[in-house]
Amino acid sequence: MRVLLVEDNPTLAKSLTDALTQAHFTVDCMHDGEAADHVLRTQDYALVILDLGLPKLDGLEVLRRLRQRRNSVPVMILTAHGSVEDRVKGLDLGADDYLAKPFELSELEARARALIRRSHGHEQTKTACGPLEYDSVDHSFRLDGESLALTPRERSVLEVLILRNGRAINKETLSEKIFGIDESVNPDAIEIYVYRLRKKLERSGVAIVTLRGLGYLLEAKQEPAAAGA
Template sequence: MRVLLVEDNPTLANSLTDALTHARFAVDCMHDGEAADHVLRTQDYALVILDLGLPKLDGLEVLRRLRQRRNPVPVLILTAHGSVEDRVKGLDLGADDYLAKPFELTELEARARALIRRSHGHEGTRMECGPLAYDSVDRSFRLDGEPLALTPRERAVLEVLILRNGRAINKETLSEKIFGIDESVNPDAIEIYVHRLRKKLEKSTAAIVTLRGLGYLLEAKTPPASQA
């Protein structure tokens, strides 16, 4: 999942980026409100982690502009310990959750996963597509009840597809969600991971199909009718 982290403290920003990357999120990091506002106008994210005390444009204004554009991306705000007024303002402006500093990295990761699940309409931790099952707590896949061995990139691609809940996603958007803003990455690299996943799913009824002009879609195929 692709996450935007907006934090002006370099040490904290690096620490959070490392933790989220280790938790298998693709992270873009901005250090001021103007940069965050700009990227949120042009890029698509699964979650925004937003500090309120930002230079150039404060976090509340970034949030206000985001919701004014009717962007529904879930927002987790980071606040200084005891700043109740800012928490209330943030929630009133459309933030989905808040976390007071200092906080444990494990709690940040758990809240991030919960907000992303909720934004996709999945309050539970388990999702299925035919024989393919996904557990969003440990981000693991099982196929026909057995663990499915995946590389980190393969897992990230399959995770995006299953969270789309039957909606297609084009190659460019899928690439952005996996690799973040990285102009050195060719979107065609996604085809490699899709090919590998198809090989791992080929003996099941779960399949990644290509819809012309729309992109990739994860679906459960109807098994052939048995012959009497």
């Protein structure tokens, strides 16, 4: 799950990024309102965690512009100002939750997951592709009913592929979803994780297919029809 964190305090931004990454989120971090507004026009996120006291463009204006574009991504507001007036103003502009500083990291993580679940309309937590099953609550995979051992990066790649519902995704977009906006990361690094996943899925009936010009696609192989059927 890809999250945009907008926080101008470098120390707090780093601690929140580290905590969310440990909780299996992919985090892009912006430190001012203008940068946040720009990236929200071009990128898709599962959640926005937005500080109000931002330079260049305050958090409420970022939120107002976001909703004006009819973008319904869940937004959690962070602020050191816990007044009722601030809270009402943010909620009126379309915020989904409000967390006053200081707060516990565990509470932030729990609220983030709750907002994302709510935004998906309490959809089923389990998604399957043939014998491969993904549980979005604990971010685990099972293959033929058995737990599938994956590294964090492998899990992130497989999450993106299984949630695409049979739609291909190109290498560059997949890289952005896994590593965030990081120009130092070569999109070709994704090939390493795809190779490892293919090894773990071989002979399972599930395969990561490369479609020329389109990218990668996760699909379940169909069993051949029985003779005379």
